[in-house]
Structure formats: C-alpha cells, structure tokens
Amino acid sequence: MKNIELKIEKLEHCLGLPEYKTVGAAGMDLIASIPEAITLKPLERKLIQTGIKIEVPMGYEAQIRPRSGLSIRHGITLINCIGTIDSDYRGEVCVPLVNLSSEAYTINPADRIAQMVIAEVAQAEIQIVANLSETQRGEGGFGSTGIKS
16 A cells, blocks of 8 residues: 555634544545534535545545445435545535435534545546557447346
C-alpha cells in the first residue's frame, strides 16, 4: 500500500476528521458535520457538509463513495454514485446523499455518511485517428458478453 500526504483544513463546524477504521481499509469514513439532524424523505436528496477542506496531491483524486451498510440497510447512497474531488479543488467536502428507500431516514450530527478513497489518476493526451484497433468484442456493448460462461 502506497502512502501519500493529505492536507486537511478543519472548518469551524467540523465534528471529526476522516478516519480509516481498520489497518487494511481502502476508504476513510466521512462524517456529517451538521448542527442538527437531517431527515431524508424517500427519493429526497441533500448535500451534507463534512466540515473539512482537503488538498489532494497532483496526480491523485479523492473518490467519495457510498457506505455499503447505509446502502443495503437503509437505501442511502450517493446521487452521483462516486464523486470525484480534483487536486485543484479547495472548497468544503460535501456529500450528495439520496434516500432510495420507501422510508424516511435521519442523519444525525457526526454520523458516518460516506467513504473517501485516495486514488492515483492519469490525464490522457487525445489522439484523433481514422480507425480504432480491432478486438474480439468489437462494438458489443451492454450484455454482449452474456451472463453465463
């Protein structure tokens, strides 16, 4: 596992810092830094503050991902599936949550609401070509490889 430095600025309303819960964890838990509980009605979405700003090193991104327990037990996930925080963003980290269940769900101050994974990225140099190389799959898209081996 590769370690990098992640600079974090705590905002006045910060209730806690991101934290790895186990030695082998890929993601750090992010918590809701909110002054009072927020209830998400079914299909409702809200942007939840974390109380931190981060400085992601150049060549990396911070990926914001749903917490699996919240997703499977309560239908709480991210509206954009995985969010990306670019290395040049300096605003507060906020989490766009959505309630996909049929019941209201309450987020309390300091609840763990998402995970943050730091991942290496590359920028592509665009090259315009007349044709792409041939492959066995070709243009086969969704479901084209089947569901059985």
